[in-house]
Amino acid sequence: MGFDGSEGNGLFADLYELTMLRAFGECGMNGEAVFSLFVRHMPDDRNLLIACGLDEVLAEIERFRFSPDDIDYLRSLGMFPERFLDGLRQFRFTGDVFAMPEGTPFFPDEPILEVAAPIGEGQMIETLVLNQIGLQTLLASKAQRFVGAASGRQVADFGARRAQGFDAALKGARAFAIAGVSGTSLLAAGARYGIPVTGTMAHSFVEAFSSEAEALAAMMRIYPRTVLLVDTYDSLQGVRNVVDLAQNLGSDCRLTGIRLDSGDLDALSRGARAMLDEAGLAHLKIVASGGLTEARIETLVRAGAPIDIFGVGTEMSVSADAPFLDIVYKLTEYAGAGRMKLSSLKSTMPGRKQVYRQEIDGVAVQDVIACANEACAGTPLLQQVMRRGARLNSTPAGLSDIRDQAARLIGEMPAELRALAPAGRAYPVVVSDSLRSETQALRARLVSGMAAC
């Protein structure tokens, strides 16, 4: 099954990947290449990034292929000979993949995934890998800020309606869960990933009845353990209606909470809490939603607003303040020799690499980017996850395991990096001496080669 329900996923690629695949083949260039996936710059207002999307990407790579319809389409372009098109039927990815586990905090220039494969194959999956790891890393990194700001209170994902498309809504829910978000409104994400689903009623439900009290009573009768939305007309009047209904039911009342979706959430949550407590409904939780940013959540939490669960939509779902990562997938080695682009400061470091995280007393203090075969102090972050096109761990860790591990890894980062405010200093990421001298040697070789042109 392909990325959009079609039979193959091979067309989730840019045309140039196909033109290069053929050209490499016709030039007899089937040597092994290394491609490295990394982020070039930290977005403004981020202190760290959270690697995410590996599981989905490995699944897509394992099933990467061209269906007969895909090949018919490619034939229609009139650019490819029949022999090449015929070969595409058998196309499979046969390379190795090394990657940081999902949920690992990382920094610019650090490879989070490396592919070692025949060059045409490694090139072929470029767009797929960038798109999926880029999206999920973007969203997990944003969600970490919401979870941090909520400071132990729950964050729920209400963002499917504002996410950028079906795939972003679905994969986003998973990325949020890995970063510590506790539930999602999106049924498809619940079904696919086992994330707890949440949600009860919209304003339209209340509006369709002749009074708010009638609508709330109906909802309580049908779903005794529900959360009632109280802000359709007047939030505190809505709370009074809830109190009346609960008191009428007495000990039969199973209600679990109320939701505020507009207005001054600090003042309204305090007003609602006081009314509920006074009515003996101290166990009812208060859910707040409505355009929440991580900064707003932090302000509410610090002010002591009695909100138990934050329902978050748009701002988290599109990573509104930084809606993309400067993420790239670069050739760093071919046929045993390092490769790099020289133009415009966008140079890369050659070869396969490893990232070592060094800690003191359980707190990360420095990362070292080193050559893959170099021994360094610290914990190596990149692990082999695919060998000759097959995943090494055929039963990947469940979502809750990934989430627990992510919480541990994030918890090991310095506190100032986990905060919303810009950290006073960038986390130290250094390049090992060996890798630095290899980079310089390659650059010198390329520059002198150009001078000889």
Place this chain on the structure above:
Amino acid sequence: MGFDGSEGNGLFADLYELTMLRAFGECGMNGEAVFSLFVRHMPDDRNLLIACGLDEVLAEIERFRFSPDDIDYLRSLGMFPERFLDGLRQFRFTGDVFAMPEGTPFFPDEPILEVAAPIGEGQMIETLVLNQIGLQTLLASKAQRFVGAASGRQVADFGARRAQGFDAALKGARAFAIAGVSGTSLLAAGARYGIPVTGTMAHSFVEAFSSEAEALAAMMRIYPRTVLLVDTYDSLQGVRNVVDLAQNLGSDCRLTGIRLDSGDLDALSRGARAMLDEAGLAHLKIVASGGLTEARIETLVRAGAPIDIFGVGTEMSVSADAPFLDIVYKLTEYAGAGRMKLSSLKSTMPGRKQVYRQEIDGVAVQDVIACANEACAGTPLLQQVMRRGARLNSTPAGLSDIRDQAARLIGEMPAELRALAPAGRAYPVVVSDSLRSETQALRARLVSGMAAC
């Protein structure tokens, strides 16, 4: 086939749509409701929005259903009785839909789509409709700015790798094409929508060879009508390499262009143009790419940079400066009576509506939002597109027809609204007297009803 390749698409919904569907049913509330889709506020740096995504949404609504697996998942939640789950097997959308044609420019508060359906059904498709129309309208609106800034030069979509997921890349390519973008790098979009595909080679191709000249020669030999990438090491040296290769081939040379992907695109394009022209290669086109914004394109065009095609990625693909729309889907009528929410300034206008666009000498001067049954001067923008669950036009207009119509409709807007700079004044959108008095009457009725609580 569902939205993600699964059998049904019914789970692309928020849980609360299901809980309300059941609750409406158990309360015997099967009356007709009207839901209205509109944008509440214009994003900063936008003068107009372009409606997009209707065709995909109608297709999803027509096939909206719950598969046996979907129903098993819903059963597992323990919230729904067997009778309700059983009924879901037959769930189909049976309502009517009215909408602005794709490519129509529109403004905040104007309904771009209205649903008239039994209330539970109309509620059920909320998340699906918001997600899809929201994404595609967002991206078409952004792309119009790029196309306008390019001022007749071509814009190509290179953004699949940075789009927020598979669906955004695919639907984005379509939205861009409707707004006037001429091609896409994404093969899947070419296959699905017939959009011309574009692309030739990456830096990695050049880097894998022992010299740039060798790589370019190989590409020209395999694809005679290609565009060569010249900036891997030094852009103007790259152009010299192209000139040498072309001159060696002489009249056999079929090369179509070169691509610059970094550096000072203004200076480099002039340098490259001069070298190509001097070498008798005036017919070669210059493609420029690399982090282009619409403002940068406008600057390059105004400066007279000799660039023929702009390859655009990230900025357009995620609508980077405004990555979401404040788009909502609101109940405006139930069982023949208007409905609205009162809290927090977010009120809506009741009932089914129509938007009339009034023109003078072929230029739009004012829109009027009116009741659906009210006669007004101007061209009505909302048309019925679905009746009792079936599309009225079973063979929707092809993409090129939609694109031509969009160009005509955008061309009829005042020039200052089509420019990148903020327009001096907002385009006038007025509410008809009838609709205004109905809105006021409903508000008064709801407020007095609350006072009576």
